[in-house]
Amino acid sequence: MLDPHRLRVFRAVVGSGSVQAAADNLGLTSSAVSQHLGALARETGLVLFQRQGRGITPTQAGRELAARSEEAMSQWGRLDSVVTDLREGRSGRLTVGYFASAGSAWMPDLVKRLALELPGLTVDLVLTEVTSRNLTPDIDIVIDPPDGGGRPGHRHVPLASDPFVAVVPSAHALASARSVGLADLRGETWVSNDVIGSQGHRIVVSACAAAGFTPRFTVQAQEHHSAIQFVAAGVGISVMPRLAARALPSDVTRLRITDPTPVREISALVRESGRPNPAAERLLEMLLELNRHPARRGRTATR
Structure with missing residues (x-):
């Protein structure tokens, strides 16, 4: 089993770029940091660093270990916090x-x-x-x-049931309507606000298929904050959950969608x-x- 403390020291060296900087950040001597790195290399059987000039740089294996250990160290930190809570009597x-x-x-x-x-x-x-x-x-x-x-x-x-709404520029021809049929958005330029293949994206695409068309996404914003700004700039329209369209800038309007209404549960x-x-x-x-x-x-x- 890998030693979490050695992993923490290793990640500090990768993050700071040098043994001395990591030692300063951790309050250790550079010799102690080097010893931890050597012990971790023996535990893993990996070459974690290579010489570069007067310093060292992580190998491909070292970079991979640093990246993949992030969540494990986060989980360890949570467990450490639980122990601290128990010791200090927090509820x-x-x-x-x-x-x-x-x-x-x-x-x-x-x-x-x-x-x-x-x-x-x-x-x-x-x-x-x-x-x-x-x-x-x-x-x-x-x-x-x-x-x-x-x-x-x-x-x-x-x-909750969260219906999707159309978010359009306030100057758009549809902006004065209170609602819009999904099929009426067929010819629009669409801005995505979710990751392709996600639950939300599939709900929207499935509803569009039921309305007889496939939306044409020209911008993959993949999250609603950026998508709203693209709409505000006049790049296109976006169909997003009402919960994501709570607060909109003055130059953007949201409309109810009908026939059919995409909904997420x-x-x-x-x-x-x-x-x-x-x-x-x-x-x-x-x-x-x-x-x-x-x-x-x-x-x-x-x-």
Whole structure:
């Protein structure tokens, strides 16, 4: 088994670019850092660095180990934090997975409320769209696949139906309408706001197929913040979840979509650990309350 401390020292050398800089950053001697590097090389059986001038540079294997060890070290850091919480008598730690639009729309206020109610609680928020799925949050806010949600060892709790809307420049010919048929967007230049192949992207493309066309994406923005700015610049239109289109600049308008309306279903997956988790249950209550009263989500009215 690899020594986490040696991995940490190794990553510090790769990150800082030299043994001496890593030693200064870690509060160690350069000799101690070199000893850790040598021990890690023996443990792994890899050549991790090579000489370059008067210094060293990571080999391809070294760069690969540094990149692939990032998540493992993050997980180790979380475990270390759990031990610290237990030692110092803090009431616990809650890990919450989320995707970007739910994170910006829901999580800041909910985490603030949770911190006031449970002041000894540490909340770790993880953007699961860009994190390996071997992470197991206590609560994971997810988009259900079309055939239904669920995950072994988790309780599946539906939260909300989130319809997609059309986001268009305010000067667009359709901007004065309150709604637009999906087929009416057939000839538009489209800006993507999600990764190709993701749940959201598949929902939109499937709805367009049902309306008899395939959207022409000319800009792969792949996230809604950038997509909105492309729309504002007049590059094209974008079809995104209403939750992602809550706050728009003045030169952008959103429209309801009909015939058909693409919709994504949002749920919470609550990890069943076999022991009570009051913090997870309280956050779940808050999420359910929030979505029973949509006006509290802070959404602006559809223009």
